[in-house]
Amino acid sequence: MPIAITMPALSPTMEEGTLAKWLKAEGDPVAAGDVIAEIETDKATMEIEAVDEGTLGTILVAEGTEGVKVNTVIAQLLEEGEDAGSAQAAPSGGNGAEAPTSAPDTPEPAAAPVATPAVAKPVVTIAADPDIPAGTAMTEITVREALRDAMAEEMRRDESVFLMGEEVAQYQGAYKVSQGLLEEFGDKRVVDTPITEHGFAGVGVGAAYRGLRPIVEFMTFNFALQAIDHIINSAAKTLYMSGGAMPVPIVFRGPNGAAARVAAQHSQNFASWYASVPGLKVVAPYSAADAKGLLKAAIRDPNPVIFLENEILYGVSQEVPDLEDYVLPIGKARVVRPGTDVTIVAYSISVRDALQAGEQLAAEGIDAEVIDLRTLRPLDTATVVESVRKTNRIVAVEEGWPVCGICAEIAAVLMEQAFDDLDAPMVRVTGEDVPMPYAANLEALALPNPNKIVQAAKSVCYRD
């Protein structure tokens, strides 16, 4: 029986791709490990390697074909004694080719860790940002590019700013956030470190003591656990312990929160951990424009700033203002969808879900106001309280665990400042109170989603 060679997925979320090139012709011998074809997606070029050995039988999908669905049979591999004739028989199960293993021209991550899942652009409108002057031209770029541009602009502006971390230079960043920085700034200012988080976080803090402005990238914040001692004990407390003598201008940045299918050690949200520490500032943007404006602010800030990004958002394209020097204030939330019936507060990727929920609620006649917290320390409680005074109802959303989370903090603030304004008890929509499971069905269950937010909003409106 011939073996079916099927269109492989480059990541669990890839659905289709282009069959760019056949490197073997019908009748060519194929050995395990031979590259037989190249496929492309919007993110990467990948080679398909043969796993079984045999002869390439009929090619069923011609090169240049676009939109080839994953798992489509693209060719047949004939085993010993078979000819193309027998290949007409139904191909046996299995897959004669290997998932691609190399992407010579990867412009985007799909990189080392997990391939960034393609995120559908939310079909929601975001309210105009009052910080952007009316009439400003906008350019659509990805969150990844916005972060890179912020670093590049600050590095051009200030010689003391430099970037260090694992794979930030030659590899262009594990998630390609530092793409092009090595080429522009050289290896003095874009520094690849060994895998030594505790060590290089301390090295960064020491350099900040001496007056530099390091940006320390953690490949993900899961690995910052190795370094959290320096973040808290050496960075956050030093200004205080020195009676104001020793400021620590440093940014610790990287992806935080759940990625896709990477299980408990690689999928967790540390926002509330850092947000509880005096001496730190904590920023967690959602949009590309905020990512840029706030990262620039973080780099200029004279304090240690924890800058929490999100892997799944890196590839999302959004509009960023074409302004010479777009710097946003740290510590200010933003109303991203004005409304009157219920307030939904969220940060980072949960803003996406909250905005989608806002659209669904509108369709059901509930006018939700969505607030993007953007900064978690200092928390802009005034914006939240003001909204609640108007709507009298609130749902708080975060992807992290519920216990001692950011939502729990908001509940406490509302008890103190807006108790009499509430017409219903606040409801939280959070990640479930469990380590992140690997199984696809359990993982989906463990995370917030727009439907859960819609349900919560209806319940505080007594509409369920």
Place this chain on the structure above:
Amino acid sequence: MVVRILRLLRPADIGVFMAKAPATDKPKARRKAAPKSSVDATPEALLQFYRDMLLIRRFEEKAGQMYGMGLIGGFCHLYIGQEAVVVGARAATEESDAVITTYRDHGHMLACGMDPRGVMAELTGRIGGYSRGKGGSMHMFARDKNFYGGHGIVGASTSLGTGIALANRYLDNNEVTLTYFGDGAANQGQVYESFNMAALWKLPVLYIIENNQYAMGTSTARSTAQTKLHKRGDAFGIPGSECDGMDVLAVRDAVAKAVKHMRAGKGPYILEAMTYRYRGHSMSDPAKYRTRDEVTKVRKERDPIDHIRDQILESGAASEDALKAIDKEVKAIVTDAADFAQQSPEPDLSELYTDIVITADAAE
């Protein structure tokens, strides 16, 4: 079927069957070069090594395919190319000895005798997996096989393995612990904290550094001041040596020597196995940090499975047919595991909230 062309043997490969005197134990003497192995194994042992390595190779290829079909998600770090390390090490230890490793763990689990079905079903996130679908590729455990995991945090296995060795010393049972980690992990601070404690307390732990030359996209030369990683124990007085990690017999012999040292109560040992990963770091890898030629050259010249195949045929330990029979057997095992992994159901949704904490009586 393409007839496999056997590559010519390199002079160093041409071994003879010979009875070797038991290796003399001189732990303090450092080797200058990697030990050369001669074919001093029984035909049965050679065939077993061939089978065990081939099982890992085929299993990993299948996992790669299933990833491509969307059946496996997230990270999936394949062990292809490095098979001789775990198979050789296992051959020099007892089943009661412990093993702990990193996220590149499928080969270690198979070498420990864990069921390919259970491993593959964990990769697909199904209830039949070793962690009931909750752990995935990087997180599986089997207490009955003395396999202590799959750990996703680079460097973590070193102190954990040292702790297992501490427990074994405490329990006075003469078991040793094989603690695997990578060349990149060798730079983590906890490695040296562990070395110090292991040497101080003379713990029976073998640190096996699988030096596949790259940590993600960073070569050892770009990350490491002292690239002879087995010398990293010098400051603690821990003996170390290097072996050809692409040669199962070389690994077996080197591990045997280290095990003897440990069982004699002389404390830890560091073995650096020089190896190579053929595939990307995880499933998609831009692969710009090395050339395709470099990978092809290693595959052609140093492949551990081709190597033992040649040794078997050259020495007359078995015929081509015998090897073919093994190929068939292995293929059937892997196909069965893949079928099982697709048929096993997803975990019940109630599993989300199980296994978070345990009651004292359930732990009995």
